[in-house]
Amino acid sequence: MTVQQTVSPLPGQGASGANRVDTQPPPPQGMWSELFSFRDNRLGVMLIVPSLLALILVQFYPIVYNFWLILTSEKGEWIGLANLSRLTRDTIFHGALIFSLKMGVVVVPMCLLVGLGLALLVHSDYAGRKAIWISILIIPLMVSEIVAGMMWKIMYHPTLGLVNVPLAALGIEPIIWLVKADTAFIALCVVEIWRISPLAFLLLYAGLNQVPRDIYEAAAVDGATRWRAFWDMTLPYIRPMFAIATILVFVWSTRTIGTIAATTQGGPGRATWNLSWYIYGMSFQRLKPHYASAAVLVMLLMTYIAGTIFVRYLWVERRSR
Amino acid sequence: MAEVRIEGLTKYFGDTCAVNQLNLVVRDGDLVVLLGPSGCGKTTTMRCVAGLERPTYGDIYIGERRVNDLEPRERDVALVFQSYALYPHFTAFDNIAYPLRLRKTPKAEIDRRVRDVAEMLGISHTLERPPGLCSGGEQQRIALGRAIVREPVVFLMDEPLSNIDALLRVYMRAEIKRLQHELGTTMIYVTHDQVEGMTMADQIAVMNQGTLQQLGTPSEIYDMPANNFVARFVGSTPMNFIPGSLQKENGTTVHKSDQFVIPVSAEMAGRAAELCPSGVCTLGVRPEEIHFTMDGEGANQARVFLLEPLGSETILDIEKEGLLLKVKDVASTQVREEDVLSLSFNRFHLFDDETGAAIR
Numbered sequence: 001m002t003v004q005q006t007v008s009p010l011p012g013q014g015a016s017g018a019n020r021v022d023t024q025p026p027p028p029q030g031m032w033s034e035l036f037s038f039r040d041n042r043l044g045v046m047l048i049v050p051s052l053l054a055l056i057l058v059q060f061y062p063i064v065y066n067f068w069l070i071l072t073s074e075k076g077e078w079i080g081l082a083n084l085s086r087l088t089r090d091t092i093f094h095g096a097l098i099f100s101l102k103m104g105v106v107v108v109p110m111c112l113l114v115g116l117g118l119a120l121l122v123h124s125d126y127a128g129r130k131a132i133w134i135s136i137l138i139i140p141l142m143v144s145e146i147v148a149g150m151m152w153k154i155m156y157h158p159t160l161g162l163v164n165v166p167l168a169a170l171g172i173e174p175i176i177w178l179v180k181a182d183t184a185f186i187a188l189c190v191v192e193i194w195r196i197s198p199l200a201f202l203l204l205y206a207g208l209n210q211v212p213r214d215i216y217e218a219a220a221v222d223g224a225t226r227w228r229a230f231w232d233m234t235l236p237y238i239r240p241m242f243a244i245a246t247i248l249v250f251v252w253s254t255r256t257i258g259t260i261a262a263t264t265q266g267g268p269g270r271a272t273w274n275l276s277w278y279i280y281g282m283s284f285q286r287l288k289p290h291y292a293s294a295a296v297l298v299m300l301l302m303t304y305i306a307g308t309i310f311v312r313y314l315w316v317e318r319r320s321r
Numbered sequence: 322m323a324e325v326r327i328e329g330l331t332k333y334f335g336d337t338c339a340v341n342q343l344n345l346v347v348r349d350g351d352l353v354v355l356l357g358p359s360g361c362g363k364t365t366t367m368r369c370v371a372g373l374e375r376p377t378y379g380d381i382y383i384g385e386r387r388v389n390d391l392e393p394r395e396r397d398v399a400l401v402f403q404s405y406a407l408y409p410h411f412t413a414f415d416n417i418a419y420p421l422r423l424r425k426t427p428k429a430e431i432d433r434r435v436r437d438v439a440e441m442l443g444i445s446h447t448l449e450r451p452p453g454l455c456s457g458g459e460q461q462r463i464a465l466g467r468a469i470v471r472e473p474v475v476f477l478m479d480e481p482l483s484n485i486d487a488l489l490r491v492y493m494r495a496e497i498k499r500l501q502h503e504l505g506t507t508m509i510y511v512t513h514d515q516v517e518g519m520t521m522a523d524q525i526a527v528m529n530q531g532t533l534q535q536l537g538t539p540s541e542i543y544d545m546p547a548n549n550f551v552a553r554f555v556g557s558t559p560m561n562f563i564p565g566s567l568q569k570e571n572g573t574t575v576h577k578s579d580q581f582v583i584p585v586s587a588e589m590a591g592r593a594a595e596l597c598p599s600g601v602c603t604l605g606v607r608p609e610e611i612h613f614t615m616d617g618e619g620a621n622q623a624r625v626f627l628l629e630p631l632g633s634e635t636i637l638d639i640e641k642e643g644l645l646l647k648v649k650d651v652a653s654t655q656v657r658e659e660d661v662l663s664l665s666f667n668r669f670h671l672f673d674d675e676t677g678a679a680i681r
Contacts, residue, residue: 223424
């Protein structure tokens with residue numbers, strides 16, 4: 001935080017600076033004293049309070065309530081960490097957790113790649129009316145998860161679906177995508193990539209627009225090829241945007257539930273259960289919201305840890321070699 | 322090091338002609354300043370030499386090589402941008418080292434050369450900082466360092482001093498000139514600041530509306546402007562222009578205007594008769610070439626309208642019948658406003674009103 005000197009200069013402390021050191025006001029003591037020690041800030045504090053209360057209500061309270069749920073049984077009895085320890089032995093939960101992570105591992109890099117490719121294409125001089133391209137490319141973002149899932153379910157239909165048409169042209173037998181575990185996983189990943197890569201595209205395109213043109217020209221004169229300039233100028237410059245895109249794509253792809261609901265319903269068997277589907281099933285089908293809350297905590301931790309890692313390794317403001 | 326030869330360079334942006342059939346030879350080791358107002362095509366010319374723009378017509382040679390179809394990186398030129406175009410995500414050291422890294426220079430040599438250049442430019446203390454944390458002057462020198470470190474055959478400078486404060490600008494002007502002399506590298510320097518051009522250049526190429534107006538040494542440009550544009554553009558206090566025509570009076574030729582009657586030498590009158598038969602021409606005279614007395618005698622009298630004291634000299638704004646003249650008073654005489662002075666015109670130029678060309 002930048003520290004501002006809010007005390008006005010004392011009389012006689014002119015530009016001459018002869019006794020500037022003696023008369024300089026003491027440095028402020030930190031953020032909190034800055035915030036509360038000056039009368040000027042009272043209005044500011046008052047303006048912040050309503051939003052702070054709203055935040056506490058909608059963010060802080062549910063988290064605390066979630067902890068209370070974890071520590072009690074469905075009958076309301078205090079059971080300590082029993083829900084969490086039960087989770088460690090729950091193989092269905094393990095399967096769902098692994099499925100979520102697997103999906104993240106496939107979907108995140110693919111979304112970033114597709115998003116970056118699209119962003120570079122639209123940003124290039126060859127793309128004419130950029131606004132048109134952008135509005136077409138972000139259509140998947142506007143479509144709700146359920147609708148996207150329904151649409152792709154039709155696409156994956158063994159005989160009617162569009163997906164099998166080009167495969168049939170190549171002489172490949174029609175694939176019944178959603179009934180085998182491994183093809184269902186691929187099919188779901190494709191839906192998620194289709195659905196989420198526009199988000200990565202938007203963020204990375206915004207990042208590309210912030211790269212000043214003249215550093216490319218400087219690099220070209222300095223002797224860089226286009227490829228080299230991409231590595232040395234573009235990528236480091238859009239790195240913070242990359243971090244944001246990575247986090248958001250990870251969160252979106254691991255928490256997805258609508259696509260699963262509309263396509264596989266978690267099947268075949270429990271092959272496509274992810275964490276969200278597990279939590280939903282536990283809370284509303286098996287009616288064990290307290291136990292499901294423990295899974296919510298795990299999901300929260302997973303997202304938090306992943307986010308921290310992405311920020312730590314991607315969001316580097318400057319690079320020195 | 323190499324000569325730069327520009328032959329018939331023409332550059333269109335859509336329907337707009339930015340540079341029109343420019344011919345220019347920059348001799349090996351020379352510092353040539355491309356001087357002109359905004360939009361005169363000087364930067365476009367330089368970008369064509371750098372390879373950042375492709376000429377519509379014409380050829381560019383660096384040394385013996387025709388470089389039209391070469392990428393910027395294949396031309397071995399260094400460019401200092403007006404905005405500096407430093408790499409914000411690198412430190413100053415990495416900025417300067419970047420061209421060397423691209424040439425796969427050994428690490429130890431990069432280190433040595435970067436530090437040498439930084440020392441030469443007085444920016445050793447900034448090397449570990451990113452450009453964003455350096456002052457404008459330091460950034461400017463980092464950009465210079467990045468150009469110098471690779472020892473290119475040609476330096477291109479695009480108004481490199483326009484973003485720093487006046488005092489530092491005067492200092493850096495001399496510094497760049499000294500560097501260029503020391504390194505002996507051909508340099509093309511673009512500026513709209515005629516003082517910068519006059520003080521730095523071996524040769525000045527004055528441009529306007531995409532065409533070359535005059536190429537010459539600073540003193541040639543100042544003392545013998547080829548046309549009224551060059552005359553108007555060069556000179557920190559601009560030249561005075563008096564519209565009128567040449568007429569015979571009592572056997573001698575005079576330049577007669579609504580305000581003044583100025584005798585013209587027989588030699589000049591002869592050339593004028595040849596080059597400008599109509600006789601309609603504008604007389605141009607530099608502020609320091611108008612002499613004055615306060616005795617109130619002589620034909621050309623005028624009133625002092627305003628004094629502009631500049632310390633070492635005073636500019637007198639003199640008015641006569643709607644015509645304003647600027648006169649340099651270096652002797653700090655006790656002229657006051659509203660005084661009436663007798664003017665005599667020592668050296669002056671005549672410009673054909675039709676073509677704008679100098680009559681000489």
